[in-house]
Amino acid sequence: MRHATSIRALVIDDEVENADLFKLILSKEGYQVTSLTDPTQAVGELKAHDYHLVVLDMMMPQMSGTEVLREIRKWDDDIAVIVATGYPTVDSAVESLKLSASDYVKKPVEPAVFIETVRNVLSKKGISRDPEADLHRNIGRFIREGRTGQSLTLKQLARRTGLSVSLLSQIERAESSASISSLYKIAAALKVPMAELFGDT
Numbered sequence: 001m002r003h004a005t006s007i008r009a010l011v012i013d014d015e016v017e018n019a020d021l022f023k024l025i026l027s028k029e030g031y032q033v034t035s036l037t038d039p040t041q042a043v044g045e046l047k048a049h050d051y052h053l054v055v056l057d058m059m060m061p062q063m064s065g066t067e068v069l070r071e072i073r074k075w076d077d078d079i080a081v082i083v084a085t086g087y088p089t090v091d092s093a094v095e096s097l098k099l100s101a102s103d104y105v106k107k108p109v110e111p112a113v114f115i116e117t118v119r120n121v122l123s124k125k126g127i128s129r130d131p132e133a134d135l136h137r138n139i140g141r142f143i144r145e146g147r148t149g150q151s152l153t154l155k156q157l158a159r160r161t162g163l164s165v166s167l168l169s170q171i172e173r174a175e176s177s178a179s180i181s182s183l184y185k186i187a188a189a190l191k192v193p194m195a196e197l198f199g200d201t
Helices: 017-027 041-050 065-075 088-097 111-124 131-149 152-161 165-172 180-189 194-198
Strands: 006-011 032-036 053-057 082-086 105-106
Touching: 006 017, 006 041, 017 053, 017 111, 017 180, 032 041, 041 053, 041 065, 053 065, 065 082, 082 111, 082 194, 105 111, 131 165, 131 180, 131 194, 152 165, 152 180, 165 180, 180 194
Parallel strands: 006 032, 006 053, 053 082, 082 105
Antiparallel strands: none
């Protein structure tokens, strides 16, 4: 996964309050954010600067979000775009997906949900603000899914590996990094090649 130390986001929303809120939420998470209230400037801004993410309002008077997204896709068919609207409809969702919107959020946004959406969207593009944390989360998720898929409790996995229930729980929740030795024991207990624990990270 590519690590972007400074992930740049462009927020496009004709309502200043909404643009400022998105900017605040993203800035608090360490993203570099520029906001525009005039959607007609969107493509020019994207051409002038390198962005990883666009947060795009659907309902704007000068240009609809769909029109802006269509213009963005003519210029860049890969950039991550999250569409935001206070009035979601099936038609707007379908149209956004046709134009390769990365995801869709409803306004007013719940900050935690929005940030999780941003992380997921960027992760699919191979962009991460904290690749080490992503690796720990992926390993933990793989171990948990492998264990539950074999109907093993943490206690049973602990018995098989000789590791403590507490340590295994911390590894699954990505609260502790596992040593190579621990990962080897876990992979052997789950009967999977050790490389599989790392997934496609």
